[in-house]
Amino acid sequence: MAHAQQADLPVISDLTQFDFNSGTFLERLVFNNRGLVMLLCLVTTIVLGYQATKTELQAAFEKMLPKKHEYVINYFENKDYLAGLGNNLRLAIETTGDTIYEPVFLETAEAINKEVFFTPGVDRIGMKSIFTPNTRWKVVTEDGFEGGSVIPRKFDRSLGKIDELKVNIARAGIIGDLVADNRRSITLVIPLLDAIPETGERLDYHAFSKQLDELRSRYEAEGNVKIHITGFAKIVGDLIDGMMAVMLFFLIAVIIAGVLLYWYTRCARSTLVVLFCTLVAIVWQLGILAMLGYELDPFSILVPFLVFAIGVSHGAQKLNGVIQSVAQGTHSYIAARYTFRQLFLAGVTALLSDGVGFAVLMIIAIPVIQDLAVTASIGVVVLIFTNLILVPVVLSYFGVGTRAIQHAANPVTRPEDAHWLWRFLLAFTERKWAASAIAAGVVLAVAGFVVSKDLQIGDLDPGAPELRPNSQYNQDVAFLNANYATSSDIFAIIVKSEADGCIDHEALSLANELEARLLELDEVEGIRGLNTGVRRFMAGMNEGYIKWEALFRNQDTINFAVTELMPLGYVDVDCSLWPLIVYLEDHKAATLTTVVQVLEDFKAEYPTDKVTFLGAAGSAGFEAATNIVVKKANREMLFYVYGAVIALCLLTFRSVPGVICAVLPLMLTSILCEALMVWLGMGVKVATLPVIALGVGIGVDYALYVLTVILAKERQGMPLKQAYFETLMFTGRVVALIGVTLAAGVATWVLSPIKFQADMGILLTFMFLWNMVGALILMPALAHFLLPPKAVDEGGESATAEASATPA
């Protein structure tokens, strides 16, 4: 941390005595023109602040997909046809009475139906419910088919008409689809348009979702009905709501950081300076992102929290430097310059090491994670300006409060006088305690490793994995799952052939075989596709006789069935593309792996040009692809992030044992983090990938702060215990402050309504805190064995120079 030499920093209380041409070129440039620097920062803040107001929130569903995975490529290639498959809302209207066949309920339900029908963005032709004229009943009679709308003509909710409705519903075969199995609710199936036809604007899912929420509360207030809404547009709406809630947590994070900083400095003025400059960093970051055309998604919205926490910790160091100098009697302007001189390089190194952690995320081909990497990198670069330059400059104007100076004066010089906490930590430099700590670490590592063997890939909770299991949305999903024969976990196999190839008997027969194999799995609840439709239709065309329900080899009958099924959306108009929709019991990774395995085995067994069975669209299909990518990326990322951290440590410490001392505690944290995930029932997923990289990337900072100083002092010939004591006195408190500030910044995420943000919050808080513990306990313990004081190596020139440094 402390790279400059004390000799360069004479205590000067009179500004006129100061040599304004001392220091580096950068220091002279900044401080001799500090007014200009302030002005530039002001202008930049205004310009970027204006840009930042244009920041848009986006739920970025497609950006959460691994874009290079075969399944996702297949989806995007066939998206025009498949997109309509998923973009439905299901709105269930549940009676508070006994049955839907009551006039009061039917009146309310019809009103809701009408209101939804006329909501802009709804595909009115495609909308289906018992009230829409396209829901028809059909029976086979001796003379052919007989049928009509389910809703009787001139439906006036009289008992007679309700009886007629009851009969029509029974013979329309819509129970379990539009009418609940228990007859206590009905469902509106609401396909959405991409754009509102009246205005040509893209449909704003958030606004649409808000409209539905308003409709829900208005009708529920009447007391006759309860409303349950599921579907992609609703998830998006709820996610954006969640993002807005998270923005509020930012305030909490700021307050916590402020309190910590004040506790540390006892100076309100300088605390505010640091908070303010760090907020400037956030404004700049958001402004730059908006200028570059980035939107904030549920992942990148978390970056300001991290940037803020990192910024505050660096700001705290600057503040620390200035306070210590001023306490010695130096003029606050000069103290600020000294601090800049001492700490700028160390700060840049530490920030760059954080940047390495972020940059490694770029290797994961999932757009949200790459965006996260970009946004975080921008944030870190911005911090170099705001917190390494602006903070000292502002402090050079404002100085620090007298209480802070009193608090910092008379530092403890002997270990025996230190606070009990420091004395406790110092004990780990002694053989007995060091050995115990390492033994405990080994035990934890082994236990953690054993537990982490059970670590699963993917999401483990039912419902929409983005939202919490007990969220309104997931309760609605549970309601629909319980009362309707539908599942929200859909694995849609894309069946592709040449144009007109969908009628091929062998192709359909293969689909039957694949269907049968998938149905063998306990996790598969049902399957629907062109093949199942054709089979049913074949029976339908033969008076509905059950024994005709098979894919019999009559090409003309198949052709007829397909032409009838085409307008119902079973197959595209070219007769070349259709989805074989597999309804799954859940979206657990094991389930998806089994389904993928069956599909891939099947493809390998029956290679044919006639038809290809491509994986896979649908929520579960995407999740299967994501799991495959995440599993691979998880290993790769650990490899790269540790590679980068080891390289960085080697460069800084120039000592292999030093690297081991720094990296082993990080590895223990990584293992324990995985064990914690098992314990919390959390799987490896898109959201947990960045956590490891961030945890290790930022975690190594502690090692950099602590070990650099220990090594330098040891190279001076100081025994480990004394070296560690002095290190603790110089940087130990800062390390503790940083650990707690970082943890406080991410801990607020735990409150987020978006589940993966909460998961990230828990894991990052754990990693930041445990890395701190590792750095303060395990690292000295390891150093006791690996870094005996005599081991002064040849490459230690610069380290020796640091050795005489006083960081404050």
Add this chain to the structure above:
Amino acid sequence: MIRQGFFLFITSLLLASTVHAAPRGDVYDVLDTPAAQSSRAAQSRLFGLARAGDRLVAVGERGRILYSDDQGDSWTQAQVPVSSTLLSVCFPTPELGWATGHDGVVLSSRDGGESWSKVLDGYEVVQLGLDYYSKLVEANPGSEEYALLQSEMEFAVEQGADRPFFFTYFEDARRGFLVGAYGLMLATFDGGESWQPILELSENWGFRHLFDYERVGDTYYLTGEMGLVMYQEERKTRVKTVIPFYDGSFYTMIAAENGELIVAGMRANAFRSVDGGGTWQFLELPTEASVVGSTRLADGRVVLVTQAGQVLLGDASGLNFRLVPMENPFPLAGVIEGRPGELVLAGRGGLKTVALN
């Protein structure tokens, strides 16, 4: 289904590359694919049930044949060389069994239904029919009937194996009859060594589908599409068509204790005859669904099952049907008595047993 009109309709559709025949698959065909063992075999769509001594045998989708030695409590899946959907099964002796179904497939078993081999498939059946009637046309150049049958078989060969056998009846180890779609009828008199089309025996010149077969004394009855009921007295050559009294399909036929005949089918239409099929009276049933299966219990009572999953229990004279209470019903296709007073049911949801009281 009236095929001629149907073709006109189809040709008007915009599917350019319409090939009338569905050819055998290149890499995959259910006729060449042995039935896979399924952990859910007893929950498959099952259509036919038969008794083989003490054993019960069920057949259904994807070549699945199951047998039970505990009257339907537990089922074991048999080894079957095809994955075609099977519709009917019959065991003239406890060891010797026959199963038929879609793709014109005919299977036989000699070990009480544990393993099966393919005897005929639809491609062979129609070729056999064409060869047979071509020879008859050659031998009887003046016969319009044989010429019609020959052209029907030519058409069938063109279509491929698209005709299912709906019902299989073997009266002993040697004599058996298979009936199916488009009036298809096949007989063997040597235990399946050779097969003979017998379409000319019927008056079924409209080639209506044939669904069920019943024997009362010396008389055989057939039911089928569009109100078809036919009968043949033994040692008479020709089948007689009963004058149609209903124009929907009759899917099942059952004789009650004293030879009272019940035919039932589409939309709960059921008729009863006490004079061997001479006159028929409408039979009121407590259902609106299609009646697709029937059986006679050891105590003489008659059971009908419907596609709405209902079980109708009548008295020994085939009257006074009432609904048997059912939990979790699913569309049914077949029924047989397991333990006395206990039914084994087969249908879209697989197999289940229900006790009568």
